Amino acid sequence: MILTIRCVCHNCVMDILLQRNAKGRLFVISGPSGVGKDTLIDRLISQTDGIMRSVSATTRSPRMNEVNGRDYHFVTHAAFARDIASNRFLEYEKYGENYYGTPVEPVQANIEQGSDVILKIEVKGALNVRRLMPEARLIFIAPPSLTELERRLRLRDTDSAAAVTNRMEIAKAELKQAMQYDYVVINDVLDQALAQLACVISAERVRIK
Ligand code: ADP
Ligand code: 5GP
Numbered sequence: 001m002i003l004t005i006r007c008v009c010h011n012c013v014m015d016i017l018l019q020r021n022a023k024g025r026l027f028v029i030s031g032p033s034g035v036g037k038d039t040l041i042d043r044l045i046s047q048t049d050g051i052m053r054s055v056s057a058t059t060r061s062p063r064m065n066e067v068n069g070r071d072y073h074f075v076t077h078a079a080f081a082r083d084i085a086s087n088r089f090l091e092y093e094k095y096g097e098n099y100y101g102t103p104v105e106p107v108q109a110n111i112e113q114g115s116d117v118i119l120k121i122e123v124k125g126a127l128n129v130r131r132l133m134p135e136a137r138l139i140f141i142a143p144p145s146l147t148e149l150e151r152r153l154r155l156r157d158t159d160s161a162a163a164v165t166n167r168m169e170i171a172k173a174e175l176k177q178a179m180q181y182d183y184v185v186i187n188d189v190l191d192q193a194l195a196q197l198a199c200v201i202s203a204e205r206v207r208i209k
Pocket of ligand 1 (some may be wrong): 014031032033034035037038040117152153155166187188189190191
């Protein structure tokens, strides 16, 4: 879309051309497991028009309350391997004992149709997306402390004690990568973190380039 603003001042007439991207934007959100990414993304989407989340495929088992096709496409290792072979993923990674991948076709289709898309993926996948799509904006959600992160993971009560320990080890490594992102939002007070995230999306929507 080309927006022409005609500015008349004294004797001068000036056309200002603003080239607005009719396509959607890609936002990649990462952060340690349990930091509150899903909570923030669900609230962001419910209060913002024109933005949707990509549904990843995973070989992990569904948690209680997770719905196939809404939270993830839960697939077998064999099906995941077939999708890798058919180039169906924009990116994929192993996390813990399981594989996670972003189906490429819906992401591209939604962006083409003008919808913003959110990928909620771990750090290695996020940095791969940046290489493939440099226009993507990377947002890291950080916890106020490691103690609070562990408390949230335990409170969520979806992982075994061993899985929580494993996720805390991965979290320490992930936090070291936060500075490679375009934005870092600390999820301490939920409403404040949500407001900051919404500001990032709004600001990106009015960027000229
Ligand atoms: P993630 O998607 O990053 O794994 P979740 O959104 O599932 O994390 O959140 C993990 C737990 O932390 C949930 O029980 C959620 O209600 C809680 N939580 C999220 N944000 C906050 C916050 N700002 N303060 C306290 N608890 C939070
Ligand atoms: P969980 O098992 O907690 O749902 O997810 C574990 C990790 O995998 C999280 O950091 C989550 O963001 C990440 N993840 C989810 N989907 C994808 C994906 O498609 N690709 C990559 N690289 N990571 C993903």
